[in-house]
Amino acid sequence: MENNLDFNNQEIWDNHSPKPKQITTFKRFGIHAQFQEMQYDDRGSWDVTMTDLHLASLITPTQHRYGASANQYHAVSPSSSVVLPGDRLVGGWEGKMVGQHLFISEQQFAAITGTELASHNIIPYDFALQSETTPEVDIIVNLLAILAHDARHESPAGPIFAETIISALLQNLTGSKAKIWGYGQTKSQNADKITNIAIDILQANLINGVSLMDIAKQIGVSVQYLCRMFKQSTGMSPHQYLLRERVFMARKLILEGDLPLAEIALEVGFTDQSKLSTTFKNILGYSPSQLRN
Missing domain, CATH: 1.10.10 (Arc Repressor Mutant, subunit A)
Structure with missing residues (x-):
């Protein structure tokens, strides 16, 4: 596959202060996916809106906060996060850290899996807010580490190796049989x-x-x-999908502003704050108040 990457995430790093330093990157598995390993200074902040599916692995312990600068920091152990297209992330960090990042466009996701991103029950993970690790999270950490190793050594096995790892990451996320860059069977x-x-x-x-x-x-x-x-x-069922989308909308509103949770609940279709909180925690593993505080 040609080394003609026009997939550019510069705007994401420009919206970090200070901007992290790139350690290594992959530019050899197509124009709609990119891997980057970044090193961060000992303190900073970010305000970014994702345009692509973003899988990240934090390989050094640090402190993170979400939302406004007055919000508290949470201790973060090495773990992974999943961010969906359209999500806006506002927050900051304390402590030098190294992160591994894989960005996959929605078009590339569809090309690999044979289905649209929106049709899958992909749950976003947040580094600091997951109470405990899961096998899915561990798999993301391990597979991104393999991509980083491959990138540092300039892909000795060729581009098909990285493409296979990316397909495995998407299979882990979706629970479906992802294709190996254009090969394999799709669903009905x-x-x-x-x-x-x-x-x-x-x-x-x-x-x-x-x-x-x-x-x-x-x-x-x-x-x-x-x-x-x-x-x-x-x-999942249509009702489960509806609840998931309402929770994702609520999560976005919490991260982007300071509306009271009761108003957010009504804004996204829940009858009250209690119903929002219960459903939110069932789906994401943490409560709306944890995300805000």
Whole structure:
């Protein structure tokens, strides 16, 4: 594969103060993915909006805060994070650290997995807010470390090695069989088509909600068939998808501003703050108040 990378994350690092120093980078596995290993000074802040799927591994312990500068810092052990396109991250760090970062465009995600990013139940992880590690988190840390080693040694096995590692990372995230850069089988096209239409309807009715009967009627299938196809493509029910998207929207509002949690709950479609908090913690593993404080 040609070494013609036009995938540029300079704006992300420009929005760090001070800007981290690049240790190594990969420029050999296509134009829509990039690996970078970065070294950070002993104190700084960031305010970035992700345009791509971002997998990161922190390989040195440090302190992180999220949100405004007055918020408290959390001790962070070596671990990984997952950030979705459109997420805005505001925060800071204390302590010198090294981070490994993989950016994958939504187009490249679809090319590798055969499905759209939005159709998968990918849960964002935050370094400082995960109460305990999981096998999925450990896998991200280990596979990014392999990419870093490969990058430092200028890919002795050739580009297919890195491409295989990236496919393995996406398989770990999605629970599906990712293709090896264009090879392999995809899921049922019919299931994906029905799911994509259903997701469009759910997204259009995220706040007020929509019944399964209405979704099935618009697509022209039975409720039972709709739920079966949706589960086959995403690994969750339409209702679970709706709750997940509301939680993601709430998370974004918490990170970007200072609206009271009660207002955010109503803004994203929950009946009250208590329902938001319970659902938020069930899906992300920590509460809205932990994210804010």
